[in-house]
Amino acid sequence: MRLAILAYDGISPFMLSTPLAVFGEPFLAGGHSVDVCAQAPRLSATGGLVIEAPHNLSAARAADAVILPGWRNADEPVPEALVAELKAADGRGALVVGLCLGAFGLAQAGLLNGRRATTHWARAQAFAERYPEVRVDAGALFVDEGQVLTSAGIAAGLDCCLHLMARLSGVGEANRVARHLVVAPQRAGAQPQIIARPTIATPADQRVTELLETLRAAPSATPALDDLAVRMGMSRRSLTRHIRARTGGSLGDWLKRARLAQAQDLLASGARGLDAIAQRCGFADAQALRLAFRSELGTTPRQWLARQRLD
Structure with a gap:
């Protein structure tokens, strides 16, 4: 599959690198090609960096998926040239992805009308007020x-790109890829954005982390x-508090996600x-497995598996 990343002046290097890390690294086996496209060949980036974009925006018109990685200012409209590429991608049936404040660009293009969407929690209210026709889920990753x-x-952009990788390549x-990037592969889209995750600084923190890894296995x-x-x-209360701090929910919630991740692996491997x-x-x-798929992923196991074969 061919993917296009839309770059722009003032882009965050981290946001630009997120889809590149997932889809563009040489260790990948999926065979996807990734083009970084921009209006101008040289772009300013945050931190005083200068980035050279190898492709003009017109190259995005041949892509099967177009990604807008963030946007520099939620109060500033996205340039019409970028919006036009998003509309064109949607019009030809390509996948369109808005990471973080990139959701503002998709909404500006009218691609989110009547649809559920999310963005950075700090801008979710402004997003909902500006685009009332979008069903904003301020808590979703x-x-x-x-x-x-x-x-x-x-960081949620990594979760989204890994989810898209799962759709495209299984x-x-x-x-x-997640293991290579040393990030957790199991975070579902419905997991809360804001989780109290203290640094592992005490023996108790370390023991709880090891416990969760044992249960995940x-x-x-x-x-x-x-x-x-x-x-x-x-105590039961202390353990519950530590688990909630590490996972954002109860042990039961976390176990359900871990079990669902294993079920996805088994289905994708042909079980x-x-x-x-x-x-x-x-x-x-x-039936319990079907309910978990429905509640966490909004689909059935069969529908989910069919989606993984998308190419």
Whole structure:
């Protein structure tokens, strides 16, 4: 698949590097080509950097997916030249992605009307007020509406791009890329943007992190919170507090996401039989697995698997 990244004056190098890290690194096996496109061959970037863009905006018209990585100022309209490329991409059926404040560009192009979308939490209210026809989900890390995807700020762009990689090349490849980038592969779009994640500075913090990694490796286990607390030498309340600080939710919520991630890996690798997959991942039965897919991903296992074969 051919992807185009729309660059502009004042771009954040981090935002530009996000889709490049996921789709453009030489270690990738997916075979995607990535073009950085801009109105001018030389761009100013934050931090006083100067970036040379190898392609004109017109090169984006041959892309299967067009990504707008952020925008320099939510109070400033996106230039019409960029908006025109977003509209053209949507018109020919290409995927269109707005990372962080890039969602403002997609909304300006009219691509989010009647659709659910997200952006950086600090600008979500302004986004909703400016574009009332958009169903703004201020808490989501990213939102996949099929042909159009949006993400929350900065690091959530990685989650969105890894999710898109899973759609294009399968969960196995997305997880491999995530491991190479040393980022978590399991963050779902519905996970909260704002999570109190203190630095791992105490022995208790380290033990809880190790516990979660152990549970991730065998998500079919159904540990009782009281038993885990005894094993950790903590009270149930203290363990619950530590888990919430590390994951943004309860142990049950985190386990469901870990089990769902394993189920996605099994489906993508060719495993068959939802009952067998559910049992291996710790779900009660196939129906519980279907409910998890519906609540977390908004789709059925079969629909999700079909989407992974998109090329």
